[in-house]
Amino acid sequence: MQNRLALVVTTPPNSNLTTTAINLVKAALDSGVSIIGVFFYQDGVLNAAKYLSIPSDEFQTLAQWQQLNSEYNVPLYLCITAAEKRGLSDELNNHESSNIDSAFTVSGLGELVELTSNAERVVQL
């Protein structure tokens, strides 16, 4: 029986709690825990900002999420309502159609319900 963990990230990329979330995902993967999804809500949606550039001597949050998604298939679900409230959208009208990084899946709070229901354990940071 495999453990199923869902994670809810509510803090922006510059928060130490976000670093903790990333480390928790890595530790879970190392321990054979199945990450059924990371849900980004509240200020956590800012993690999906495609054009956010953080000084190179700081922790590169977005690169970490991208790696967890591409190498370990960790699903990253973005609450689009919370994202749009903070200026992120996949339906922009200018030359760029989206300022959301492609590692993130645009979704809604229904996904949070699904994750909560399917997980054996839920951790919110």
Added chain:
Amino acid sequence: MSENKSRDKTIAIINTHAPFSNAAGKEALDAALIFGSYEQATSLFFLGDGVFQVIGDQNASAIDIKDYLKTFSALEFYDIENIYVCQQSLTERNLSAHFHINNIQVLSNEVFSQRLHQHNVIYRF
């Protein structure tokens, strides 16, 4: 997704922030209503400054903020009937039990804690 969904999970949503200092209260309420619409057993808890969210006669428009407090009246349509407020938090803030929604139960620390522990998943906003 796994087939053995445990649909009988109970969800507790704890509110710890005053209504208009940030979006936490609104986003907690949005989440509660979605959980309710998916027929998940959901309870709301108000603790610390969170108790300010249920106090009556507030005027958000006076500070140019979109008023989400009237959305609380939708809770009953989603069968969210367990709404708990911490008595000590009210007392510490010199607030009387004058609320803008019905069905509120004001609880002592001990009972508040007991009710909280009856839930499988706890989200904190």
